[in-house]
Amino acid sequence: MAHSCTHCQQYVLVRPRTKEDIYWVEVLEVDSQVVVDAASNGCAFFNWCLLQQPEPSHPIHREELKENLKLRARMWAGERHNNSTGQFLWLRWEEHPASEWVEGGQGLDIKSLFIMAEVGVCLKPLSRATGDPAARYNAARPIHRSVASAAKFDLGRTWLDKCSKVHPSCKSPRRDSIPLRLIEISCADTSYEPKIRLVSNTGKLLYAALSYCWGNPSFIEDIKLSNKTYPEWLDDIPFSRLPKSLQDGVIATWKLGLRFLWIDCLCIFQDNNTEKAIEIAKMPEIYRGAYVTISAARSTGSNQGFLHDIQVPSVEANIFKMAYVCPDGRLGSILLFDDSVPQMMEPIDYRGWTLQEHILSPRLLIYGVHGLRFNCREVIQHDDEEAATGSLSSGNNQKLSLLRDIPSNSEIARNTWARTLVEYSGRTLSHPGDRLLAISGVAKYYSEILNDRYLAGIWLRDLPAALMWENISTQFQRPLGNRAPSWSWAAIDGAVENFKLSVPVDPYLSVISHDIQLIEPAAPFGDVSSGHLTLKGFLREASWNGIALVSSSFPSREYMTSTVSDAIESELTKDGSVFIKVWCLQIHPFDESRHMGPSGLILARVYGQTFRRLGIFSFDANDVSPELRDADFYSQLDIEQREWAQASEMQEFVIL
Structure with missing residues (x-):
């Protein structure tokens, strides 16, 4: 009250x-x-x-x-x-x-x-x-709405049945033997616990897939599939031991009229890295082959569930x-x-792995913070008829639909990939080292359209322009280890974007060779152990403090450039008092008509002619506040832009 x-x-x-x-x-x-x-x-x-x-x-x-x-x-x-x-x-x-x-x-x-x-x-x-x-x-x-009433499950079945019968673009591909295993549900009457067990997939079984946030890994530690639990799970998976979201997934599957459910932690051996790599590489087929993907969108962890009533404000x-x-x-x-208002963004929208699950699934039944939603290739529906348009969740529906609508035209698809990358890279991962793996299913799907080579998150045809990705989020410490080459966006944490693929590239810059070493050869879109690019282009030496570039010969001379660092570098300080020697690679040339360029990469020497990426630089009048552009600003900028290009030297080198 x-x-x-x-x-x-x-x-x-x-x-x-x-x-x-x-x-x-x-x-x-x-x-x-x-x-x-x-x-x-x-x-x-x-x-x-x-x-x-x-x-x-x-x-x-x-x-x-x-x-x-x-x-x-x-x-x-x-x-x-x-x-x-x-x-x-x-x-x-x-x-x-x-x-x-x-x-x-x-x-x-x-x-x-x-x-x-x-x-x-x-x-x-x-x-x-x-x-x-x-x-x-x-x-x-x-x-105060129930999402688990008999009427809501009837509505869900109606949506699914109509879609499967009258939507040609939502037809599932041949299932063959993907996935290897499924969870069989014998009975899920509310009066007692359902009987569930692990079974082999015959290739013709109609199944649902569950998309959810793991949250704390300890929630699934005792029930995940392993060599130890496998013999027991073939006979019986104790329903009461499942985290609440997995329990709700079982109940929802049964109430929707299906007998089989795929859940990653129960259907893939979690202690077998080879199988994990192979099965994760099959993610496109697993989600594309599902009759429906049930999305536990309102839950931040597997222990929370998603079939409980929605109440805002809370009691x-x-x-x-x-x-x-x-x-x-x-x-x-x-x-x-003083309670939180349900936002357009669902908790699941902040998790990295779940993006590809939502993009690849032909049909999504989304249990969200605003209610029950249905999203397929042709329609968007909501359990409240008027809420499909103009509601708080409608913007989220539209964004998801844009990402799910992967065009067949390869040139247009390159632009949608760029939008997908912005959305994905800003999400979080329980294991940041999964940065490439968690989007590998979408990358595989795009490869069928682009017919292009995938190099640790970057398409070969987009090089060298694709090297100009930019960190647009709060900077994180540079990750330890070597999960991706420094020239790949996957090498850092946080959101990135690159909408400069159409900007003219320096005509003298060329990619001589490339090499990527995959951790698992059967997963060409997954994790890599190393990679390098050999390029030939214009390099220029400078000094950098993480904020500004200055002349190596005259430290008091600060260039009229803006810079963006990829990550927090241990050798630099927050106050910019420490400068390090860097080399600047020109990617985009000077554009006199727009007062833009040159722009390119900031590199650090590893040894000899081998470098690693630290960030990007650019000469751009738009980066300077209008009130700071005095009468001499453009003439000074023009002189410096020309001098920069003239003083750069053509070199052949390697970026790790």
Whole structure:
């Protein structure tokens, strides 16, 4: 039950009425003594504000703020923001008057309260809103929805049956003998535990596949397939010992009318590296051959399950009802709560392995934070009919559909691969060394279209332009070991992008030879033990501190370049006080008409003419703030760009 009383109802939150006013706006200002008095008289909202008040970093600040302290709040009233509903309240104890709210001003942040309309039962904007007027202007709704009811399983079966009968592009390929093993479900009546066991795949069995987040590996440690558990699992896999997500996968499979289920940790020997490499290489066929992939999208770990009811806000949340003036002038009410709003992004969308599972599967039944969704090659459907468009999850559906729609045209496919790489590289892996392996299934699928050689994450035809990938995330320490060549994006952690494949490459730069050593020859898109490229191109010596390039001969001369490092290098310091000798390889030449270039790789010498990649550099006027471009800026930049190219030397060398 939401709290509401005469104290907090005195304050009315007013949303802006014009498009120009849609931004952070002041909606609340209350003297500290009023807050204290209201809380002492039983107002749960103001009492919550007092309880959440943090201590300042320096005790003296408390004394400074006591006299004129006010509780103030701003509300974001724009479109959906940060993948959420776009509606939340930011509270702060502040000494400035309302007209002087400043970022970083002396004050004490509390936290954000999320806003949702009081009416409705789903997360979606209502085009024909009824009830409270505020419902029209707030996308979020309280949810209390069952995803495991008989009606929901009936709906899932209906979606699957219709798709399998009338969607030609969703037809599964021949199953043959892929995968090697499946889990057979004898009975999954809710009155007792289902009987499940491991069986060999005859090649003609209709099966579901489970896509889920492992989470802590200890959750599956006792039940994963191994030489020790194999004899026992052939007779019986104890249902009660399975993590909750695996239990729910078994139940969902049976309720959807299927008898066989594929789960990676139960169907692939986890203590046999050779089999793991071979079976992982077969991932495209395993997921493409599944009748349906059941996605435990709402769970962050295998212990959480996904068939339990959805409830937002949670029963533990503090909920407050406040008066709200809509842009059309009508008075309504909204709910403020200190619980997390379900985001467009599902927990499973942050995990590396699950991307290829979602891309390759012909049919996806997604148990998400907003409800049950169905995604095949031809349609997107939601258990709430209106939520398929305009809901918080609709953007996620559309993004997934774009990644799943792999074009047959090879040139277009190269662009979709670039988008897929951005999405994948920003995800996390329990074992970061799986960076190449966890996308190998998608790479294999693309290879059928591109008809190209795959070199540790980079297509041969895209060289040398593909070497200009860029780290676009928070930098991590450079990984230990040698999981990929330094010129491959797989060598580092974090999100990368490379949308410069169409930018002209230096005509004098050439790839002379390449070599990749696979760990498992049967998995050409998987892990590598080593690799190198032999190139011929223009190199130039310089000094670099991780931020700026300077002349090796005149250290006081800083080049007008921007640089991006691949990772945190142990020999450099955060403050840039240490410079190291580097060599810069020109990939893209000087483009006088656009004031761009040269740009290329920053390399460190390993020995002789052998180097490793550290980052990228570029001359680009757009990287300099307009206010810093004085009258002489472009002429100075032009001189330096020309001089850089002229001083570079043509050399043949190797990058590890």
